[in-house]
Amino acid sequence: MAEDLLTRDKPQPIQPEEHGPVVTFKDVSIAFDLKPVLEHLSFSVAYGETRIILGPAGGGKSVLMKLTDGLLRPDSGTITVFGNDITAMSEDELFKLRRRIGMVFQESALFDSLSVEDNVAYRLHEEAVPEKETHERVFEALKFVGLEQAIAKFPSELSGGMRRRVSIARAIVSEPDLILYDSPTGGLDPITSTTIIELVMKQRDVSHTTSLLITHRLQDAFTMAMNRFNPETEKMEPLPGGGVDESTKFLVLNEGKVVFDGDTHELVSSTDPWLRQYLS
Amino acid sequence: MPFVSPEDFAKQKVTAIQDYSILSWQAIANLFSRPRYWSDIFTQMDLIGVGSLPTIALTGFFTGSVLALQSATSLKAFGAASMTGNLVALSMVKELGPVLTGLMLAGRNASGMASEIGSMRVTEQIDAMRALGTDPVRKLVTPRLYATMFMLFFLTIMADAVGIAGGALISVTMLGMNTSTYFHNSYRSLEYADIVQGLTKPLFSAFIIATVGCYFGMTTKGGTQGVGRSTTQAVVVSSVFIIIVDFIVSRAMIGIFGR
Numbered sequence: 001m002a003e004d005l006l007t008r009d010k011p012q013p014i015q016p017e018e019h020g021p022v023v024t025f026k027d028v029s030i031a032f033d034l035k036p037v038l039e040h041l042s043f044s045v046a047y048g049e050t051r052i053i054l055g056p057a058g059g060g061k062s063v064l065m066k067l068t069d070g071l072l073r074p075d076s077g078t079i080t081v082f083g084n085d086i087t088a089m090s091e092d093e094l095f096k097l098r099r100r101i102g103m104v105f106q107e108s109a110l111f112d113s114l115s116v117e118d119n120v121a122y123r124l125h126e127e128a129v130p131e132k133e134t135h136e137r138v139f140e141a142l143k144f145v146g147l148e149q150a151i152a153k154f155p156s157e158l159s160g161g162m163r164r165r166v167s168i169a170r171a172i173v174s175e176p177d178l179i180l181y182d183s184p185t186g187g188l189d190p191i192t193s194t195t196i197i198e199l200v201m202k203q204r205d206v207s208h209t210t211s212l213l214i215t216h217r218l219q220d221a222f223t224m225a226m227n228r229f230n231p232e233t234e235k236m237e238p239l240p241g242g243g244v245d246e247s248t249k250f251l252v253l254n255e256g257k258v259v260f261d262g263d264t265h266e267l268v269s270s271t272d273p274w275l276r277q278y279l280s
Numbered sequence: 281m282p283f284v285s286p287e288d289f290a291k292q293k294v295t296a297i298q299d300y301s302i303l304s305w306q307a308i309a310n311l312f313s314r315p316r317y318w319s320d321i322f323t324q325m326d327l328i329g330v331g332s333l334p335t336i337a338l339t340g341f342f343t344g345s346v347l348a349l350q351s352a353t354s355l356k357a358f359g360a361a362s363m364t365g366n367l368v369a370l371s372m373v374k375e376l377g378p379v380l381t382g383l384m385l386a387g388r389n390a391s392g393m394a395s396e397i398g399s400m401r402v403t404e405q406i407d408a409m410r411a412l413g414t415d416p417v418r419k420l421v422t423p424r425l426y427a428t429m430f431m432l433f434f435l436t437i438m439a440d441a442v443g444i445a446g447g448a449l450i451s452v453t454m455l456g457m458n459t460s461t462y463f464h465n466s467y468r469s470l471e472y473a474d475i476v477q478g479l480t481k482p483l484f485s486a487f488i489i490a491t492v493g494c495y496f497g498m499t500t501k502g503g504t505q506g507v508g509r510s511t512t513q514a515v516v517v518s519s520v521f522i523i524i525v526d527f528i529v530s531r532a533m534i535g536i537f538g539r
Contacts, residue, residue, distance in 0.1 A: 069411050091415070099413040109408035111400075123412050126315075170412075 020083065022047050022178055022210040023068055028077030030063060037063050038256045041077070045212060048247055050204045052221045053214045055253035056278070061214045062106060064253070065182045068212060069103055070094040082177065099123065102171030102179040106186055108163040110155040116142070116166050117151045123174045141169040145199055161192035168199055172209075179203065179211040185220055197223050198236050204247070205229040218279065224248055225264040252278070296499075303417060303498065304491045310415070310422040320423035328389050328424075329431030336435045337442050339384050343376050344368055344443030348450040364457065365465035368447035373470060373478040377440035379526050382485030385432055386518040390493035393424055394514035397497025398507040406498070421498070425490040432486035433479065440478065473537030481529050485522045492518040 021044035028041040038060045045051045053061050066072040067079055070086045079086050084097060110119050117138050118125075124134040142148040145165035155163055164184050171179055181200060185193035197220050203209055205228050215221055225248045227236045239245060244264040252260035252267075252275060260267060260275055270276065284292070310316075351367045397420055400406050409416045444466055451457040496514040500506045 066407070071407050071410055095410070095413045095415055098411055101411070103408070103411040105404050105408055105411075107404060109404035111405055111408070112403070122414075126412065126414055 020047075021045060021080075022049075022082060023051075023212070024078075024080045025064075025067075026078045026080075028067065028074045028079060030060075030067065030072065030074045036256055038067075038074075038253075041253075041256075041258055043251055043258060043261050045210060045249075047210055048208045049210055050200075050224065050245075050248045051212045051251055052224060052248060053212060053251045053253065054216075054218070054221055054278075055259070057216065059253040060256045061253055062182055065103075065180050065212060065214060069098060069101055069180055099127070099174065100177045102174065102176035104164070104167045104171050104179070104181045104184050106183045108155070108160075108167040110163055110166055110170070112155050114154075115151075116147070116153050116155070116158070119155065119166060120170045120173050122170065127174075137173055138169075141173040142166075144172065144202070145169045146195075159192075161188050161195065164188065164192075164196055165199065168196070168203075172203060172207075175207075177210065179209050181211060181213040183214045183216060185215060185217055193217060193220060194223070198229065200224065201227060201236050202229040204245075206231055208247070221250070222264075225250075254278075299499065300491065300495045303421065303495050304487075306417045307421040307425045307491060307494070310418045311426060315418070317419055317423050320419065321427050324423045324427035325431050327392075328385070328427050329435060332385055332388055332431070332435060333438070335384055335388060336381055336439050339380055340372070340377065340439030340442035341446040343380055343439075344372055344446030344448075345450045347371055347376070347443070348447035349454070352451065352455045361455065362457065362461055362465065364447065364451050364455070365444075365462040366469035368451075369444050369466035369469050370474060372440050372443035372447070374474050375478075375526075375530075377443055378436050378478055378481035378485065379522065381432065381436045381439045382482060382489065382522045382526075383519055385428070385435070385485070386489050386493075386522060387515055389428065390489045390514040390518040391511045393490065393493030394496040394500070395507055395511045397421075397494055398500030398510040401498060401500045402503050402506060416498070421490070421494040424494055425487070428490040429483055429486040432482040432489070436479065436482040471539065473533065473539050476537070477530065477533040480533065481526055484525045484529055488521045488525060489518050492521065 023045040025041050025043050028038060029036065030038045041064070043051075053064065055061055063072060067074055068081065070081075070089065074087060077087070081097065082100065086094060086097065089097065110116075111122065114122070117135070120138045120141055121134045124137060129137070139148055139151065142151055145168050147162060147165050147169065150158060150162060150166070155166070158166065168181075168184065184196050184200065188196065200211070200213060201224060204211065204224075213224070223236075225244050226239055226242070228239050228245060229236050246263070249263050250260060250267045251258065254274065259272065259278075260270060267275075268279070347368050348364050352361055352364045355361050355363050355367070397406070400409075400420075406416050409419060447466075448459060448462050451462050452459050493514045496510040496517070500510040502509070
């Protein structure tokens with residue numbers, strides 16, 4: 001069962017009460033070629049929270065995601081992930097930390113010379129997980145995203161939506177404590193986008209994994225906030241009484257600065273003129 | 281093309297040398313710590329070594345052949361046509377074998393490394409690798425470096441042997457020399473210092489091919505056009521470096537061994 005993947009005992013379980021924020025940005029700034037991309041960014045993501053990052057294109061959202069994973073280093077400020085100051089960590093230490101983080105890239109970033117199975121199994125192979133267990137876990141992860149039939153295919157044989165789903169399977173196969181989704185619905189048609197959002201929601205509601213999600217589509221963001229995944233029907237459904245998911249919060253960036261940081265209610269009731277225009 | 285101030289240009293070049301040096305050092309040092317990607321090393325040995333066999337064999341054979349053909353004409357003028365074997369053997373072992381094998385491998389493999397790694401770079405596969413907890417230098421560069429160093433050494437020996445054989449074929453069939461005399465002279469002309477010199481050069485060439493190819497791949501920017509640019513630069517820079525380093529090593533060896 002796909003749910004087995006989500007409920008499996010983890011080698012180093014993280015208890016919510018043990019943890020403060022999973023991700024914290026404190027006064028983080030970064031510039032490329034002297035052009036500031038993020039300026040004095042501060043926010044935190046609590047354990048089990050899904051933080052949706054919104055904002056116009058070129059606002060530094062993907063850079064923020066790469067900073068969270070330690071793929072880029074800020075010019076100033078500190079970033080803590082699982083309580084570790086990643087700005088002070090060596091690349092070797094970051095490799096170990098990243099094993100607890102799953103990342104879904106904007107363009108999937110699948111290894112094109114490896115099959116779907118080998119792509120999803122990549123981290124398990126690195127951790128020298130026995131072949132039989134690897135195959136089972138890969139199959140479960142692919143079943144979770146509804147692509148178990150594509151296990152032997154190569155990325156070039158898949159559609160854009162299927163690649164994103166394989167990318168999600170690759171991110172969740174090692175049961176990470178934090179998942180970073182960098183525009184998983186970018187460039188996809190509405191139906192496929194909904195399928196991807198449903199998978200992200202499934203991961204949120206069944207495993208309660210802390211996650212950061214970048215999206216350009218406001219409807220995806222509000223779908224995440226106002227729906228839940230029903231494991232019995234295997235479909236998403238609106239929250240009862242028109243409620244909103246309390247674990248889903250928003251961060252809105254514009255020109256490298258935080259414009260909004262809060263929950264769904266605060267977002268929709270914001271009086272900030274720019275934000276109201278952006279949301280309308 | 282935007283104008284770059286001399287200061288910025290100098291900074292860019294110094295940064296590039298620094299990045300290249302760090303990459304090369306990491307690629308070497310990674311073999312002495314875990315994890316080691318032995319399967320990748322063997323795969324690269326197959327691609328680089330076995331895959332280059334026909335090219336290197338043909339290059340070596342025809343280089344030896346043409347060397348015999350050209351030198352015999354000049355040597356005959358001095359009544360020293362029997363020395364053709366000496367000339368072919370010395371030239372092949374000390375100079376042409378290592379340098380031409382290095383250049384052929386630079387054309388075939390430095391370009392391959394730059395384009396493969398460059399494509400991975402522009403499609404975020406390198407970032408994905410890092411995000412999955414794998415050091416791309418350890419996984420991609422170190423296997424290519426050690427595989428190239430190991431295989432180029434033996435490819436050079438093969439090129440030398442095939443070159444001398446090519447020279448023999450021409451000397452015997454076209455120039456009417458005695459097979460035994462040719463090989464006897466070839467063998468007698470070679471000394472320990474010549475062999476050491478001929479087998480030291482491929483180690484340097486291999487280092488240049490792998491590190492330059494991987495460096496340009498890892499620093500690729502600008503999509504498919506950038507991949508093409510990196511590939512061209514990798515071949516040009518590695519070929520020029522091979523020839524420069526060949527001169528330096530030759531001079532050093534002459535200084536050490538006196539020939």
